[in-house]
Amino acid sequence: MQETKRSILQLGNPLLRQVARPIENPQDLALQELVEELLQSMEQANGVGIAAPQMGISKQLVIIASRPTPRYPDAPEMPPTPMLNPRLVDHSDEMEKGWEGCLSVPGIRGLVPRYTSVTVDYLDCHGQSQQKILHDFVARIFQHEYDHLQGIVFVDRVESTRELMSEQEYQRQIIGSTL
Template sequence: MTNQPQIIELGNPILRKTAEPIKNLAEPQLQTLIDYLLAAAETHNGVGIAAPQVGVSKRLLLVASRPTLRYPNAPYMPPTPMLNPRIIAHSNETAKDWEGCLSVPGIRGLVSRHREVEVEYITRNGKTKRQIFTDFVARIFQHEYDHLEGKVFLDRVESSLDLMTENEYQKQVISSLPTR
C-alpha cells in the first residue's frame, strides 16, 4: 500500500469477490490495514469504506459518518472499524435514498435499504460487539457490507432512471437541502 490511500474502481475483479473472513486478529498487517482505511475515508471524503475497495479481500469495513462535501447533513459517528461483521436482524421498513461510492466515481443512485440493522462485529481490539444502526448510519453499514459480498450499490438500483451524475446530484439534491 502506498502512503496516499488508493481506491480501486468498478471493473477491478476484487470488487466482485466475496471477501475472506479474518482468521488471525493478531496479524500485524491488520492494524496497518485499519489505519489505511481510516486515512482513505478521510482523504477521499468517504463516510465508509471496505477493505476490498483498497484491494484487500478481507471482511473488514469502516463506518465513519460525518458531514462531508459528499454528504453535508450526515450525522457524526466516531470512525468505527468492524472486523468480520454480520447482520443479525433488520427492520422490515425500508427507505430509498441517494448513494455514491468511492469505487464508482461520478455516479449516484437511488437505493432502497433497511431503515434499521442490528449488527455484530469484532472491534480492532478483538472484542465482539453488537450495535443497532438506524437511517443514514444503517445505510452506510449496508453499503459497505455489500462490498464484502462482492456487490456495489449499482446492483441495487431498480431502474436506470434512478441514476444521475455527481454534478447533477450536487445541483439538484445537495443544493436543495436545508443547511444545519
C-alpha cells in the same frame, strides 16, 4: 496525513466482485496498519465508509465513519468504527430509498432501497465481540459497505437506471451546491 500506499479500486476491477475472506487474527499488526490505511483513504476521498475489498484486500473489514463531508453535508457525526467479520443479524421491516455514492464508482449517485434499521455483530480491533443497532443514514452506510464484502456494488441494487444521476447533477439538484 501521509499518502496511502494503495489506491481505491474502481468499478470494473474484478476484485470488487469477489466475496471477502474472514479475518483469522484480529490482533495481527498488519491488520491494524490496514485499518489506518483505510481510514486515511476514506478521509482523503471525503467518504463516510470504506471496505477492505475497495483497496484490493480480500478481508472482511469495513469502517463506518459518518460525518458531514462535501459529499454528505447532512451526515450525522460518529467516531470511525472499524468492524471485523461483520454480520447483519437483524433488520427492520421498513425500507427506504436514499441517494448513495461510492468511492469505487466516482461521479455517479443512485437511489438505493435499504433497511432503515439493522442489528450487526462484529469484532472490534481488539478481537472483542460487539453488537450495534444502526439507524437511518448510518444503517445505510453499513449495508453499503457490507455489500462490498459480498462482491456487490450499490449500482447492483438500484431498481432502475432512471434512478442514477451524475455527481454534478446530484450536487446541483439534491444538495443545492456545486463541488
